[in-house]
Amino acid sequence: MKLFEDGSITKLLAATPSTSSSSVSNTNVEQIILNNKLVVFGEVDDKLKQELQSYNYIQHELTDAAKQRFYERSGKKLYTYIFHNQQQVTVDELKTFDTTFLNIDEYINHNKIIIYSKTHCPYCKQAKALLADKDYNFQVVELDKLPNGAQIQTALFERTGQKTVPNIFIHGKHIGGCSDLLDIYHDGRFYDYLDNNFQTYDYDLCVIGGGSGGISAAKEAASMNKKVA
Secondary structure, X not given: OOOOOOOOHHHHHOOOOOOOEEOOOOOOHHHHHHHOOEEEEEOOOHHHHXXXXXXXXXEEOOXXXXXXXXXXXXXXXXXXXXXXXXXXXXXXXXXXXXXXXXXXXXXXXXXXXXXXXXXXXXXXXXHHHHHHHOOOOOEEEEHHHOOOHHHHHHHHHHHHOOOOOOEEEEOXXXXXXXXXXHHHHHOOHHHHHXXXXXXXXXXXXXXXOOOHHHHHHHHHHHHOOOOEO
């Protein structure tokens, strides 16, 4: 399968924003947040509209029930709540994802093997031990030791669709987590990646059949800029 090509969060989000508002009075708020990459609850004034003009967002009415739920979640009483990838963010935090994403791309592309890790994660320790035991030269980014570690992890999710650590790249290609590293190591593909000699494909995902599950998978893959057939 062709692995996810380099891109930017701007490409993932950039589009003409939706300005239509819909009610959530009879809708599960959490389901709305889960099903939308970027959703705005509440008023979108001219200033906010200008700041969000390069993003594709969904706007919903901020009902009293939703306002109370968000207040309990965040401890903040606001007129507008913004959620990006299921996390409440400010406009400034949303904008930093662009810069963080581009920095990640540069770092990944300039290192042969890189592991985004957390110091307490046993799977991260296992992956690092495997590479260290074979005396491979690799770089480690310990996300829990960085002040912007959460932002980096969010940007990694945008790039790869993977929320967990370790998040491993070889020659700029996303490998996955510890189990994925072990798989390619044991079946010999690891050396192809190490030598930058891997097979590519025309599509990232091929959906057979028109059932609801296949359609949902195709939509989700397309939202991450995957090539779907």
